[in-house]
Amino acid sequence: MADSHDAPLDVAAQIRTDIIKGKLEPGTKLREVALAERYEVSRIPIREALRTLEADGLVESRKFSGSVVAPSPAEDAEDLFEIRIVLESATAKRAARRAAELSAGGEHDAKWSEIRAEINEILEAGDAVIADERFEDLAVLNMRFHFAVAELSGSLSFISLLRQISGKIEWLYSLNLMRRGPQAWPEHREIIAAIDAGQVEQAAETMARHVRRSRDSYFATMSERP
Amino acid sequence: MADSHDAPLDVAAQIRTDIIKGKLEPGTKLREVALAERYEVSRIPIREALRTLEADGLVESRKFSGSVVAPSPAEDAEDLFEIRIVLESATAKRAARRAAELSAGGEHDAKWSEIRAEINEILEAGDAVIADERFEDLAVLNMRFHFAVAELSGSLSFISLLRQISGKIEWLYSLNLMRRGPQAWPEHREIIAAIDAGQVEQAAETMARHVRRSRDSYFATMSERP
DNA sequence: GATTACAGTTTTGTATACAAATTGCCCCTC
C-alpha cells in the first residue's frame, strides 16, 4: 500500500502528516467536502479528524466558519520550548521518584518494566539509525522517547499535556530537520540513568538541560537559514 | 428557559456540567444513543461533544469501545497544581511583557483593550457575587479570569494548554466547593495591577503565589473532609 | 465439567440526505 493516503486507516494522522510536511500551509482553509474527496472518505470522519487536530493545535475552527491550518509553530517556538522545559523536567522528576519507590518496595510493576524495556528498544533503534545516517527517522524516535518517559511518570495529566503539545513540537522539528539528533541522542541515556538511579533532582536537571540545548540548537540553525 | 438541558445550545457544555456536578460519575460508560435521548439531539452532536470533552480530559475514548467519564481529577491534583503554577506564571509574565511593549509603543491594540475591559467586568461581577454570598458562581468567574489573562499573553500555545487543563481544574474546584473564593478574589487585582504596570517578574511571582495558596487551601480542606 | 467456537445483540463507525447559517454578489435606491 502507498504511504500517502490510500488506506482510510486514520484520517487525522494523514492530515497531520500533510500539515507537518508542508503540503497544507498555515492559513489554508480546510473545506470538508474537498478533504472528503482527497482522502476518499465521507465528511463525518473528516469532521472527527478536524476536532482531533484542533485539540492538537494544528487547526483552528470557528462555528459556521470552517477550519484553517493553524499558524506555523515557529511563531511561538519560544513558548513551546519554555513549556517543554518545565513540563518534561516535572515528568522526569516524577519518573525518578517512582523508580525510587519501586526499588525501595521491591515490587515488580509490570507496566513499568514494559515501558522501561520499550525505552531500551528506542535507544538502540536510535543508535542504529544514527549509524546508518538515516537522520530523518530520528524525529519519530525522539518523540517516542519523550513520550515513554512521560508514561514512566505515571501521571495521566502529564501524558495528556505532552500529547497536546507534541503535535506542534513535531511540526517545529520537521522545519528544523532535526539536525542536532546525533549529538542529542546520548543525552537520553543520561536522563534514563538518573531516573533508574532514583535521583530525583538530577533527572529533572538533566532533562531540562537536554531541552534547553535542543532549543538553543533550534534557534541557532533557524537564524542561519530563515 | 431551564438551566439543565432544554435548549440544545452546546451539548458539550451540558455534559461537562453534568460531569463536574457529579451527575455523571467517573467510570460511567457514556452510550451515545442514551446521551442523544437525554439531551434531545442526534448522535452526531453527541460524538462531537465527546471529542471535545476528550480533548479537555473529562472523558476517555477507545476505538470501538466507547467513552467513559475520566477518573476523578483528585487523583492527580498535585500534578494539576504544579502544572498550573509554571504555566500560569508564564502567561502572567508574557502578559506583563506585552503590556510594557504596548505602553512603550503607544499603540492602541483593539484586542487587548477588549480583553482588558472584560477582565474589569469579571472582577466586578466577582465582587457582586461575593457580596451576595453566591459563592457557587465564583468558580466560573474564576476560570474566566484566568483564561482572560492567558488571552492577554497573546500566546496561542498557552491559551490552548490552559484550556486543556481547565476542564479538570474546574472539576477539581467543584469538589472543593471553592471555599477560598472570598479571600482569593482580591489577589486577582494584584495580578492585574502587576501586568498593567508591565512588571514582568512581579506578575509571574504574584500569579505563582496565588496558585500556590489555592493549592494549599485545596489540600487543607480536602484533608479535613475526605 | 471446562473450554472453545459460534451466533445474536449491542454499540460504535460511516455514508447519504437535508436544514441552518454565513458570505458574497447583485440590484435597487438615495
Add this chain to the structure above:
DNA sequence: GAGGGGCAATTTGTATACAAAACTGTAATC
C-alpha cells in the same frame, strides 16, 4: 456613484439510515 438591503450560492451543522466491529451468552465438544 456610493451605500444599504436582500437574495442566492456555498459551507457548515444535524438527522436518519446502514455497515462493521466488539461483547455476551449459549451450546457443543473434548
